Amino acid sequence: MAACTLFFTVGCGPMTGTDAGVDAGPQTMFAKYGAAGFTAVNNKIIEKALAAPTASVGTSFQGLTDAQKMTLSNNLAAFLIQAYGGPANYTGKTMTAAHTGLNITEAQYDYFISDVVVPALSESGVTMADITTGFAPAVTEKKAGSVKCATVQSGTKPTGCP
Numbered sequence: 480m481a482a483c484t485l486f487f488t489v490g491c492g493p494m495t496g497t498d499a500g501v502d503a504g505p506q507t508m509f510a511k512y513g514a515a516g517f518t519a520v521n522n523k524i525i526e527k528a529l530a531a532p533t534a535s536v537g538t539s540f541q542g543l544t545d546a547q548k549m550t551l552s553n554n555l556a557a558f559l560i561q562a563y564g565g566p567a568n569y570t571g572k573t574m575t576a577a578h579t580g581l582n583i584t585e586a587q588y589d590y591f592i593s594d595v596v597v598p599a600l601s602e603s604g605v606t607m608a609d610i611t612t613g614f615a616p617a618v619t620e621k622k623a624g625s626v627k628c629a630t631v632q633s634g635t636k637p638t639g640c641p
């Protein structure tokens with residue numbers, strides 16, 4: 480259990496090279512919405528992220544090649560499934576590594592959650608109660624090792640992040 484002690488801030492997930500967010504969400508969400516539900520949500524997140532105004536979300540998505548978009552889509556799906564209680568198959572980068580150099584600000588991050596992720600969830604049939612109490616906490620919490628703290632690397636550090 481040494482790994483669990485070492486990685487206590489993100490839970491006792493398998494050692495897949497992730498350092499933030501994986502296994503952080505309520506483990507009941509995957510059982511409730513299933514692989515098809517998560518795939519639908521993921522596809523909508525990608526679609527909305529790529530269509531989001533650069534003034535709000537920045538230019539990082541526009542800089543991706545088609546191959547990079549495909550990798551992002553596959554890795555994000557695996558990440559979300561693992562984070563919310565599905566099979567632990569995520570083999571992508573850590574959240575810190577994945578977002579290094581993208582200069583994501585807290586405002587861009589918050590826009591991504593409120594205008595990309597939340598609509599993607601609700602349009603896919605996830606209840607507002609599950610969005611608020613099930614999905615949101617893992618991506619809005621601000622503490623060492625959280626998804627938000629790892630992803631926001633530009634501008635003022637969010638209050639609560641190390």
Ligand code: HEM
Nearest residue numbers: 536539540547551554555558571572577583587588591618
């Ligand atoms: C809930 C918050 C977020 C989660 C869970 C998340 C998750 C991920 C994951 C799993 C990857 C793939 C890593 C890999 O391929 O190894 C990734 C890559 C990426 N993310 Fe995020 N992300 C989040 C927020 C954001 C935000 C707010 C932005 C931009 C405003 C962003 C932009 C990107 C881009 C452009 C890539 C591709 C990087 C590359 O291929 O070089 N992400 N993210």
